Amino acid sequence: MNAAIWAMQAFTGLSTFCVLLLMALGLAIIFGQMGVINMAHGEFMTVGAYTTYLLSEVSQRWLPGLTNWYFFLSIAVSFLLAGAFGLLVEHLMIRKLYRRPLDTLLATWGLSLIMQQGFRSVFGAREVSAKLPDWLMGSVKPSAAIDIPINGLVVIGLTAALTALVFFALFSTRFGIDVRATMQNRPMASAAGINTARVDRLTFGLGCGLAGVAGAAFTTIGSTGPTSGSAYIVDTFLVVVFGGAQSLFGTIASAFSIAQTQATTEFFMTGSMAKVVTLSAIILILMVRPQGLFALKVRR
Amino acid sequence: MPVAESSRRPAASVALRHVTTVLFNDARRRENIYFGVLAVLLLVGFPLLLDTFHLNLVGKYLTYAFVALGLVLCWGYGGILSLGQGVFFGLGGYCMAMFLKLEASDIASTSIQSTPGIPDFMDWNQLTKLPAFWVPFKSLFLTVVAIPLVPSVLALALSAAMFKRRVGGVYFAIITQAVAAILSILIIGQQGYTGGVNGITDLKTLHGWDIRSDSAKMILYFVNAALLLGAIALSFSIIRSKLGRLLLAVRDREERVLFTGYDVANIKTVVFVLAAAFSAVGGAMFTLQVGFMSPSFVGIVPSIEMVICAAVGGRTSLLGAVYGTLIVNYGKTYFSEAFPELWLFVIGALFIAVVMIFPDGLAGLDLRKALHGLLTRASGFARKRKKPAALVPPAAPSAPQTNAGSQ
Numbered sequence: 015m016n017a018a019i020w021a022m023q024a025f026t027g028l029s030t031f032c033v034l035l036l037m038a039l040g041l042a043i044i045f046g047q048m049g050v051i052n053m054a055h056g057e058f059m060t061v062g063a064y065t066t067y068l069l070s071e072v073s074q075r076w077l078p079g080l081t082n083w084y085f086f087l088s089i090a091v092s093f094l095l096a097g098a099f100g101l102l103v104e105h106l107m108i109r110k111l112y113r114r115p116l117d118t119l120l121a122t123w124g125l126s127l128i129m130q131q132g133f134r135s136v137f138g139a140r141e142v143s144a145k146l147p148d149w150l151m152g153s154v155k156p157s158a159a160i161d162i163p164i165n166g167l168v169v170i171g172l173t174a175a176l177t178a179l180v181f182f183a184l185f186s187t188r189f190g191i192d193v194r195a196t197m198q199n200r201p202m203a204s205a206a207g208i209n210t211a212r213v214d215r216l217t218f219g220l221g222c223g224l225a226g227v228a229g230a231a232f233t234t235i236g237s238t239g240p241t242s243g244s245a246y247i248v249d250t251f252l253v254v255v256f257g258g259a260q261s262l263f264g265t266i267a268s269a270f271s272i273a274q275t276q277a278t279t280e281f282f283m284t285g286s287m288a289k290v291v292t293l294s295a296i297i298l299i300l301m302v303r304p305q306g307l308f309a310l311k312v313r314r
Numbered sequence: 315m316p317v318a319e320s321s322r323r324p325a326a327s328v329a330l331r332h333v334t335t336v337l338f339n340d341a342r343r344r345e346n347i348y349f350g351v352l353a354v355l356l357l358v359g360f361p362l363l364l365d366t367f368h369l370n371l372v373g374k375y376l377t378y379a380f381v382a383l384g385l386v387l388c389w390g391y392g393g394i395l396s397l398g399q400g401v402f403f404g405l406g407g408y409c410m411a412m413f414l415k416l417e418a419s420d421i422a423s424t425s426i427q428s429t430p431g432i433p434d435f436m437d438w439n440q441l442t443k444l445p446a447f448w449v450p451f452k453s454l455f456l457t458v459v460a461i462p463l464v465p466s467v468l469a470l471a472l473s474a475a476m477f478k479r480r481v482g483g484v485y486f487a488i489i490t491q492a493v494a495a496i497l498s499i500l501i502i503g504q505q506g507y508t509g510g511v512n513g514i515t516d517l518k519t520l521h522g523w524d525i526r527s528d529s530a531k532m533i534l535y536f537v538n539a540a541l542l543l544g545a546i547a548l549s550f551s552i553i554r555s556k557l558g559r560l561l562l563a564v565r566d567r568e569e570r571v572l573f574t575g576y577d578v579a580n581i582k583t584v585v586f587v588l589a590a591a592f593s594a595v596g597g598a599m600f601t602l603q604v605g606f607m608s609p610s611f612v613g614i615v616p617s618i619e620m621v622i623c624a625a626v627g628g629r630t631s632l633l634g635a636v637y638g639t640l641i642v643n644y645g646k647t648y649f650s651e652a653f654p655e656l657w658l659f660v661i662g663a664l665f666i667a668v669v670m671i672f673p674d675g676l677a678g679l680d681l682r683k684a685l686h687g688l689l690t691r692a693s694g695f696a697r698k699r700k701k702p703a704a705l706v707p708p709a710a711p712s713a714p715q716t717n718a719g720s721q
Binding site: 047051083107110111115116117118119120121123124125126127128131134135167249251252255284286287289290293294295297299300302304 | 412480484502614673
């Protein structure tokens with residue numbers, strides 16, 4: 015019995031971990047590489063979530079044959095839509111503010127407010143949920159006391175796949191080399207013939223696209239409202255900062271530790287107090303070790 | 315100024331320029347004049363023009379101006395963007411509210427509670443004894459001390475550790491934002507101790523003086539305005555001092571200041587703590603004038619809205635902070651009543667515009683330049699109708715740059 019509680023508790027922590035990591039991946043790339051604070055990151059996630067919702071409606075009404083598999087299509091569409099929108103925002107706004115990180119923060123906050131109200135005007139203030147295919151709804155029961163929902167497992171699998179993809183893209187492709195070179199030393203990368211403006215643009219698009227995928231994944235475990243993205247933004251930023259802004263490993267480690275702390279403290283106290291304790295602990299650690307868990311050692 | 319050029323200017327423009335040069339040539343004198351204008355507006359203009367209800371509303375807006383003023387100091391001058399000023403505003407406000415609440419919950423008026431003498435929300439939450447951290451707020455003296463002190467100590471603890479380790483910029487912004495999130499979650503979660511999401515309401519008297527009456531509201535408005543003007547005067551004296559110069563230097567070339575031998579962390583800490591104390595005074599005056607305090611003034615959203623007030627006024631303009639606050643909050647009140655669904659679009663666009671189009675805010679609008687341009691253009695237009703072509707001056711000759719040394 016005790017083991018079952020532990021297993022369920024670990025699974026809860028694992029789900030929170032995946033949610034945080036999915037959000038933080040895109041943010042870590044954008045923030046780590048460009049030093050840009052994208053306060054509208056949560057809204058890009060919401061773009062993905064609403065895309066999934068729309069696709070589920072479409073498939074129910076006109077393409078019933080697709081109902082079981084639309085989810086995979088929606089992941090791709092969410093990535094493309096959020097990514098394309100990210101490219102547009104980069105071109106119109108972020109590009110002009112690279113030298114003023116604090117101003118980027120304010121401008122993207124403005125963007126997030128506009129997007130929130132946009133969602134509210136289009137989809138209404140009420141939360142909507144995508145109709146999930148039947149195969150996502152069940153649960154796995156390895157033993158009588160343990161009950162693991164399949165949608166949670168799908169999110170975990172998706173997170174693992176996405177993380178692996180990001181690692182592959184950053185460490186095994188030409189684009190990844192360009193990104194890492196720009197991150198470590200922008201002037202030298204530029205001198206070596208890397209088009210850093212293009213790298214920035216693509217990185218921002220990629221980060222936003224990842225947020226879109228995160229949004230699509232979230233529809234399997236929760237409903238979508240105009241402000242559901244912004245609810246995560248502070249946590250996600252803390253994950254990135256706590257992990258060490260330029261280290262993907264750090265992001266994973268910090269998402270894991272934050273999620274497990276949150277899940278464990280929630281077991282002992284109310285949800286709000288658990289959150290307070292977790293966030294305070296992060297801030298205290300950051301005061302002592304401001305570079306985060308894993309600091310990239312770069313000579314500047 | 316060459317004679318030829320000024321002779322082409324219309325007489326009105328020349329006269330205006332003469333007067334403005336005499337009065338405004340010196341940056342410091344110009345600031346003093348603008349300060350005087352603001353003082354007259356706040357102490358005479360608004361009270362004469364507005365009825366009690368609207369005066370109270372302006373008084374409420376002006377309490378946010380304390381926060382904006384602090385942001386001008388620490389963000390505009392020091393380059394430290396804090397997204398958690400609502401924390402200090404809220405703490406100041408809660409200190410005041412706790413005192414007022416205790417006074418409103420005397421044994422006689424709370425006799426129907428199962429534990430008389432404690433605030434009603436504590437009784438609803440089955441508390442039977444006043445929590446220890448509430449006890450000092452029975453004393454007005456301790457409350458008045460606590461209002462600036464509690465937020466300052468928190469600001470000191472937050473900033474000293476971070477600035478010593480040279481954490482700044484966006485990291486500091488994110489961490490202050492997280493602090494705002496923490497405090498609002500804490501206040502909402504601990505309903506029995508803080509009044510929860512409703513905040514602390516039903517405040518009645520301050521040391522026996524009914525703060526809800528019209529005359530009290532009038533007096534509180536003047537106290538608030540006077541405190542604000544005092545805070546602005548103090549800020550001016552800081553900006554004009556060596557500390558002010560150092561602040562600017564830290565914002566623009568932090569490392570050079572460091573290498574010159576100054577302790578950058580101390581400079582930043584001082585200004586951040588001062589901004590926190592200003593915000594706290596604003597919060598306390600808010601509680602007094604509006605009659606309640608709630609977590610909705612503490613969290614992330616109000617904190618960042620206060621940044622936009624400072625930005626609209628002009629991030630390096632102490633006086634602009636007041637005008638920016640008045641305009642943004644008036645806009646908020648107006649839109650929330652008339653077109654609630656448009657307000658987020660408006661303020662979102664404002665955030666983007668104030669960063670991308672007019673980064674110097676209202677203070678960046680050069681009124682004199684605009685006036686000169688207008689006069690010149692008008693006279694040029696008049697002349698054009700008399701004698702076309704040849705003698706038409708260039709559309710808008712640039713106005714004289716006489717404001718040397720201004721920000």
